[in-house]
Amino acid sequence: MSVISYQDFPRLNKSLVDRQEQNSLKRYIDRRSEREHIASKLSTQSPLEVDTSYRVAIRKTLINPRDGLSMKRIIGESDLFPISYLEAGLKAGKSVCRIEIRDSIGRVLGHGTGFLVAPSLLLTNHHVLDSASVARSSLAQFNCEVDLNLMPRQIKSFRFVPERLFITDVKLDFTLVALETDSADGTKLSEFGFLPLYMESGKALLGEYVSSIQHPSGAPKVVAIRENRITDIFDDFINYTTDTMPGSSGSPVFNDEWVTIALHHTGVPDPDDSTKYIANEGIRISSIMECITLLRPTLHEEQQVLLDSLFASSGLPYIERSQMIIGNLAIDWYERSTGYNTAFLGNHYAVPLPELRSDLKQDIALLKNGTTVLDYTHFSIVMSKSRRLAYYTAVNINGQQLINIQRPKKWYFDPRIDRKYQCGPELYDNNDIDRGHLVRRLxxxxxxxxxxxxEDTFHFTNCSPQHKNFNQLTWLDLENYILKNAETFDLKVTVFTGPVFRTDDMLYRGVKIPAEFWKIAVMVKEDGNMSATAYLQTQKNLIRDLDFAFGSYKTYQVAVSNIEILTGLDFGDLRNHDPLRSITEVADDTESAIVNVINTPSDIRI
Structure with a gap:
């Protein structure tokens, strides 16, 4: 098995190809113990048992609910497919093309593979099209295949238009480039469709079978169907053993739903025999999409609009669109987000963000720039790595300037932190769990x-799993009551909200569901004194099992110090402005920590 041939790519710098192969070998050797551990587990367990719960949950969202045998195929109990599987493969194959690499005077230098990922965008390897000038001279050739009589079909050639868009990355070995929409004979590029790229990590599992459609050695299109399995998934790469040949570089690697999971790019050379390869390596699509997302703000407006066609189809395929549409926001959306304002209530009434207990700080999900706080518009969030939910949110509310705006239709992952620390549609789809806003939308x-x-309030970082009956009645409209009835300084309020994390919280779809939520509202009263009131609400009786039987709920006003004990958060001086601060006996469970049951808004003590 080989992947890159110097003879196929005479224009390539030999040292570049050597470096790619040697880097893949180094990664392979470095992960020998991890790979052996994976192989050992797969010998007795299924991919669903070996891989992480997050990845398993994502993988399940890619399965058509009408395909009753899909799970058995994944765990290796069945090789049966609906006949439509072959039709789906043919459809996926239409978007795959042979790339004929040419120099500036038209000489053919070699071949690679590429595939459409948007109506006029093609993805291949950097080492196939490493510059705009090479792309400008080369061709994307579709329909390069044989028919039922093994006769060649008529090839349809399209020119690259790197002036419209050309993105390339050496480390991830990918190139995304624009194509002309019409060939010389008038064929529309749209006839060949495209393969949507999903940003989520978890589109295939360790030990799962994969397929590839490719043009080996520039030959007519072929497919390797479920020949071999994924042996390792790590960082930006996957290893697998599907057969490939020179010219296969740039081909898509598929799971059983014909969802593209990786971009094939190189082989792992056998250190004992330079003529052989011991594995293949692909670039994970989630890593490529993340890289493109981060590059988007550096592009011209026309190029950003062109990229929107790539992101428009990046939502998971079997999520109810009426319930949830996954959108994408470029990194520059967040650049001017100042977040929560500690001096919002006035210069003499500073309310800093709470501090986490020392043993919890290591569990904060860091932003990719190394900081700890996600700043949005008028609010901020700190996330937990282990729970994949917010430790707390902090929002500034200005009652005099509130505006009524239509509810957004999309939900967003935040690109500033790793996707694995954010609970997405894999948790909320097809059940009675709502995406409960922590910072209320209004x-x-x-x-x-x-x-x-x-728009910012519709980030997955700002929601926590809440039973629908809890979410629709939550908090007795506490913020509305406070804004309407309290005589505050400029009608300004600061509100902190979050879940109570307990070790015995119910585990559902790989996520521990918080049974309790808390809220602290801070304002300046007419007499100039600050007031900090704390509240606790439970959904314990709603989440005892997956049937989620309806039950009553209660809201409690508690001391700020109660919330500090329950959450490990330190709100500093706020506890001294709590009307219930005289309560000194604090227990370690909800029921004994109850101070004031709130049945109507008039029960609130401010």
């Missing part, structure tokens, strides 16, 4: 940035 929607704040 709260930060004020002032000139109201529209941006509206």
């Amino acid at each position: 709260d930060p929607i004020w002032g000139k940035l109201a529209k941006k704040a509206n």
